Amino acid sequence: MVRALGDFDLAEELVQEALLEAVEHWPAEGIPQKPGAWLLTTARRKAADRFRRQARYREKLAQLEGEGMGVDTAEGDDRLRLIFTCCHPALSREAQVALTLRAVAGLTTAEIARAFITSEATIAQRIVRAKRKIVEANIPYRVPAAREMAERLAEVLAVLYLMFNEGYLATAGTRASRRDLAEDAAWLAGLMVRLMPEEPEALGLLALMRFHLARVETRFDESGGLTLLQDQDRSRWDRERIASGISLLKRAAVLRRPGPYQLQAAIAACHAEAPSWQHTDWRQIIALYDSLLALTPSPVVQLNRAIARRYLDGAESALDEVAALADPLDNYYLFHATRAELLRDLGRDAEARRALIRALSLTENPAERALLEHRLA
Amino acid sequence: MKYVLLFTDSKDRARQWDAMPEAQRQAAYGAINEWFGKYSTRITGGHELQPERTATTVRFNNGKPVVTDGPFIEGKETIGGYAEVNVSDLDEAIAMAKEWPTGGPVEVRPVIDRGEPQR
The missing domain is CATH 1.25.40.10 (Tetratricopeptide repeat domain)
Structure with a gap:
């Protein structure tokens, strides 16, 4: 931990937190086969959660969870189980969102409440109810079987997309706290891509989020007014994010299973790559809308x-x-x-x-x- | 873990069902029987109910029972029957409900387990 973080105090603190979690979990679930590895994994996960919220650690975060870097299988399976359980279709959409932000993204209830402009008590209650339903109705804690995967994955992606839009479409005033939500949703989509690298729609959704986030700074003028796509200052768009969106879309295309997120991302890519509103490839955009309409009228x-x-x-x-x-x-x-x-x-x-x-x-x-x-x- | 699947139907469709010619109704029952056959090892009980017109409701007004004609829910849906199933988790119960052939909504409810002996 210390080696990865270059910060002894922080490493110690995170290991402490992992130990606390062990104290909570082990008595009920039994001691894992490799307790040491379990602790390290948990501490690493906590580190990732923490860094995500601190811009100055962004680079280290990139190292800890670089896109090319695989997630070790046991840890990956564990996180996937958690995501699929949080986004189980038997939970309300509101509960899925709150639970995913809490349990997977590691946000506090206070942070979730701020993002949704509601009280902490409301979010806390939503989470308690959802957890209770998971226990009482016996919602299984597992990655869905192959035959239900398409449907269940669509559910997870829908939760993340809703989360993203909540943050992204927020307007002046509440913007700061909600923009974090869009970043959190993109982080979760990135996690899905790392955990399920062969799922083109997860890649498509992440690409779509990247294209939107690339122009997040230009969506509002100084007085908080909305600036439409055609009037945005394209020189301020984040080229790195656009490039990563494009490469995600290419990865998705190779898998040859088109879907609504990939198509929406492709439309966003047309805009992102156009030198100006006038020089946008409208013919291509219309063709993409036609494909989208064929899939989801x-x-x-x-x-x-x-x-x-x-x-x-x-x-x-x-x-x-x-x-x-x-x-x-x-x-x-x-x-x-x-x-x-x-x-x-x-x-x-x-x-x-x-x-x-x-x-x-x-x-x-x-x-x-x-x-x-x-x-x- | 035990669940009850409550088979409901829209009142409109329940009326259609009543008005159906016998041969057609038999065919529809065929699909239902097939469902029960497929899941016979999971199903531990249940019944089809007589139509809503046969329902009687006992209400309590300040503790005093009052008998009224009709169902207690006045909604668009009516309960047509139920099955008690013993499956491993909610997903399995949902998978069964998804294959229910009548087109009516199916409510899935876990049963409180007080450790009664299995039948």
Whole structure:
């Protein structure tokens, strides 16, 4: 430990914590076959958890869990068992998220409560209830069998994606604590990739998160207002993260099992690699949306496809495509905001205004409201 | 570990079931019988219930029993039957429930084990 960390006090403290954990676990679960190895593994895991939260240790963290570095099998299996149990479909999504952050990512209940802007008591209760259900309903602590793996892995990835969006989509004010949540979700996705390196959708999800995080600094202006993708300063995008996202996507592609996360990541990659909004490969993006729609038909994806068409075929054809979505998306603010943009492009200002007002009535998010109000003015 | 699978059905579908011609109903029962056959070593008890119209509920108003016609739950779903199963864990119970052929929701509940002798 001391050798790995170069910090004796810290190593000692972490081993102490591991010993405490042993005192808690061993009486109930029995002493492991190699107690020494167990302690070291636990201490290492604790070190990783701790470093993740401290930027100055990021480099060491990279050493401890470099992507190329395998996780030793026993420890890996243990962590996977934990993840799959925390994300068991018999638990509510809220409980899955809280439990995963607590037990896998090592966050305190206070940190989780801050990230979700709720009280510590609420999170603590959520976790207690989830643990109780695991015991009382006898949710097994194991990695799912091959025949249920696809479904169970999808569940885990859905939990991580929701966690990421909670953090990433957060707006001004609560941003700092929630951005950590996006980083935590990305860390967990990275853990999944290390533990299950042959799962293309895990790779796709991690790539998607990397592309989003690469431009996290440019999403808001100094006053906390939302800056849209087309207006972001691309020179400030994190090129390293983009490059790692691309290489993850390549690894996924080799496995030849496309899926929604890989496709969404590929769309994000098109944006990340485009030199400017004008020089974006819209044809490629539309083709990717078509593949995505073939896998998971959804009116929101169709709306995004229509937005891309605006830049390839013009506002008129995009508006036709948007109009067809009126029924399922009438209560979705982005539907009306998109219509407003297209109507304005076509010089139909009065209709554009009405659409903007409708959009404004459908969102509570202050940054989104500010943007719409700005367009109305 | 023991669980009870509560087989429920939407009231609409329960009505359709009642109105079904006998031959069709027999075919539907075929799928259910197959399910019971497949899991016979796991199933330790259970019954199909008469339809909801036969239900009587005893309520207690300040401790005084009051008998009323009908089920105690007034919802979109109705309980059509139950099976008691003995399996290793929740995943196994869920796997059984996923194969239940009627299309109705199945509620899975662990049974409190007070260490009664196994039947």
